[in-house]
Amino acid sequence: MTQRLVNLDIDLLRAFVTVVDTGSFTRAASLLGRSQPAVSLQLRRLEDQLRSPLLDRTGRQMTVTTEGATLLPQARRLVRLNDEILSTLGDGDLEGEVRFGAPEDIATIHLPAILGAFARNHPRIKLSVVCDYTANLLDQLSRGLIDLALIKREPVGPELGVKVWSEPLVWLALDPSVLETSPLPLIVAPAPDIYRKRALAALSDAGIGFRLSFTSPSLAGQMAALRAGLGVGVLPAAMAPRDLTVLRSGLPDLADSEIALVSARGAGGPTALLAQEVLRALERGPSGP
DSSP, X not given: OOOOOOOOOHHHHHHHHHHHHHTOHHHHHHHHTSOHHHHHHHHHHHHHHHTSOOEEOSSSSOEEOHHHHHHHHHHHHHHHHHHHHHHHSGGGSOOEEEEEEEOHHHHHHTSHHHHHHHHHHOTTEEXXXXXXXXXXXXXXXXXXXXXXXXXXXXXXXXXXXXXXXXXXXXXXXXXXXXXXXXXXXXXXOOTTOHHHHHHHHHHHHTTOOEEEEEEOSOHXXXXXXXXXXXXXXXXXXXXXXXXXXXOOSSSOOOOOEEEEEEEOTTOOTHHHHHHHHHHHHHTTOOOOO
């Protein structure tokens, strides 16, 4: 008697991959535009189909079982192939709109290739991008003006979005001799920029006097001021250009910040698809300039 073939459900595989990538049913549910119980049910259905446990939920932290680890790369390939087929066949591609937000430095340095590939692969999805401070992006999310955002945040755990990578911060200047200037000239963005907040707090805690020598909301403006030797600035280590000096002594250490991906409540479809592509592209952290 011929054994009945079982067809795996792509939605179930996508749920499994997203749960593993985010490390949380709650965060996966946010990206997939579903409730947490619905995503848990999807994983149960997949485990029932495969007759194998995929996730160990007994400990304090969820872990992938041996069977889940075997399935994971194959599930990724199937989900990716599904999306490639849909993007190749125009009539089957997702339609809709994604309104995406990110701080200017992240958007200009890390996202062009990702967003460009998304736009080419999904021509029937209208993609719009806005650059702004994290506080403003979160406000726009809450008011339904954007659907998805990469934000800078303090290390707060899973309460605010899905952590994408940690970002070591460094002090930069044209020449180390600027450290001999008192008060220290500082190049920053306006409030409420998180790098400004970190710089001012670190200098104040260390008892180092400073003055704001150049304030600009534009990354290009801050870089021009640094290259002109107008003071000291703070940037992620991955974005430090080679023509500027990383000041490794003489100034207090800066705690890492985090980059997180936040979705509007109930977002799914094109928004969930872009979220997954951003997570997949940046899961090992961004590359330098």
